[in-house]
Amino acid sequence: MSVTNPLLTFADLALGWHSRPLDEAVQKAVRHALLDWFATTIPGTVRAPATLLANADMGTGSGGAICLTSGRATSPRQAAFVNAAASHTVEFDDIFRDGGYHPGSPTIAAALALAQDRNLPREAFDRAVIAGYEVGCRLALALQPAHYEYWHITATLGTIGAATSAALLLGCDRDQIAHAIAIASSFAGGHQQNLQGAGTAKALHPGHAAEAGLLAAYAARAGATGSLDALHGQHGYAAATGAGTGNWEAAFAGAGDWTPITRMTVKIHGCCGHVFPALDGIGALRQQHGFAFEDIEALLVEGYGATKSMCDRPDPQGAQEARFSLQYCLAAQLVLRSVRLDAFEEAALTNSNIRALMRRIKVERAEDLAAAYPARRMARLHLRLKDGRALDHFQPxxxxxxxxxxxxxxxxxxxxxxxxxxxxxxxxxxLRFRILDDDHLPAGLRPL
Structure with missing residues (x-):
């Protein structure tokens, strides 16, 4: 696709979903994305930070959107903020693998809140979500991997994905969608220290993205404008976040032929996705050779850059750090046989068998695996058992x-x-029936 101005190209792609035929694969994909969003959001509604925010005075007034934590109607902006934060808390939210981006948490939270508040039909909601995924995920392709060095991409591009979905639901035309994206690019923030460090700010990132995206769409619909060079200009978003002029050829490759919501990764482990190749690899080794965790003498994991830089945490303190510790997650998998919600409860975090096994697990960066990132997420495992056996496994x-x-x-x-x-x-x-089979969403979700 020839691109003169990526911002206008994104606006055209988004607007196209207002009337483009939805084939069976796309319809299934958007419903599966919504089911997966609720799967990860509902556990987050009973945990901080959602429990701290649900009843807080956030100065956003009233409305018809539903805060899932409190169960009460509130303004779309507050519902979007709290629901998106809840969705990112237990680390089960969907991934656009090639962009390293979790689009569902902010995009669906924003679209659902606005659609509930305006009592919009299911098809309008579905189309807005598809468009939000399209723009956010493709923009991730233009900015990665440089963007991720300092920025939490779910916080940043989530703002733009949310703005896109909201602009469609507000009935914005092509120029207004473009301005919503441009305005959202100035609202987009969230840095790596708050992703990798202690505290609850990481889950607030998609919360802010969902709310700020709504605000950008409201502003654009009211007539506010941004620079049409906001993404690719000399001082634009790509340049400001480390991606230079942006890889727009990669961003728009296949546009019109496939849409990102059909190519999502569903998380089956409740932890950082950079740990997944090692978790799958140790599962394959154990299935093949039948050893127990007590049999392990030492385990070396070779991974790509983020495996080492983000997940080499030999002594994590608390559930949030444990979700980003390869040592903890592999030990929990071996002892508990899964890394699901109970792996991050206090009983597991203080489990002496898990803690002892963690000391036998090391992480190294492998340059060949790092070179293939982000398109491929791989690991090599080198396991030594107490009986002298040495077992190797490559997880592709x-x-x-x-x-x-x-x-x-x-x-x-x-x-x-x-x-x-x-x-x-x-x-x-x-709820499952309403998500997968009920054409009257999102208003039909009010009884939650």
Whole structure:
């Protein structure tokens, strides 16, 4: 695709979803994305920071959007903020692998809040979500991997994805969508220190993105404008966030032929996705050789850059750090046999078997694996057992990625498990039916 101005090209792509035919694959993808969003959001509604924010005075007034944590109607901006924060808390939210981006948390939160507030039909909501994923994910392709060095891309591009979906729901034309994106690029923030460090700010990042995206769309619809060179200009967003002029050829490759929401990664482990190749690899080794965690003498994991820089945490303190510790997550997988919600409860975090095993796990960066990132997420494992056996394994992908997708049944099982940690079985079933089969969403979700 020839690109003169990427901002206007994004606006054209987004507006196209207002009327473009939705084939069966795209319709299934958007419903599966919504199911996965609720799967990760519902457990987050009973944890900080959502529990801290749900009843806080955020100065945003009233409205018809539903805050899932409090169960009360509130303004779209507050509902979007709290729901998106809840969605990013337990680390099960979807991934656009090639962009290293979690689009669902901010994009769906913003679209759902606005659609509920305005009582809009299901099809309008679906189309807005598809468009928000299209713009946010493709922009990630233009900015990565340089952008991720200092910026949390879900916080930054989530603002633009949310603005795009909101602009469609507000009935914006092509120029207004472009200005919503331009304005959102000035609202977009969230740095790596608050992603990698202690505190609850990481989950607030998509919360802010969802709310700021709504604000950008409201402003554009009211007539506010931004620079049409906001993304690619000399002092524009790509340059300001380390991506130079931006790789627009990569961003728009295949535009019109495929849309990003059909190529999402579904997370099957409740931790940082950079740990997934090692988790899948140790699972494959154990299935093949049948050893127990007590049999392990030492384990060396070779990964790509982020595996080492973000996830080499030999002594994590608290659940948030543990979700980003390769040592902890692999030890938990070996001892507990899964890395799901209970792996980050106090009993697991202080489990003596897990803590002892962590000391036998090392992480190294492998340059060949680093060179293939972000398009490929791989790991090599070198395991030494106490009986003297040395076992090696190369993990070329992650379960849940487009090359090895979860089945619809596996996605439903994930939803039932995670939603069932908060809701009773009847409520889980009713919500699942509404998401997958009810054409009257999002207004139909009001009884939650």
């Amino acid at each position: 992908s992650r379960k849940g990625d487009p090359e090895d997708p979860v089945t619809p049944a596996e996605l439903v099982a994930k939803f039932d498990e995670l939603a069932g940690s908060v809701l009773d079985a009847a409520s889980v079933e009713a």
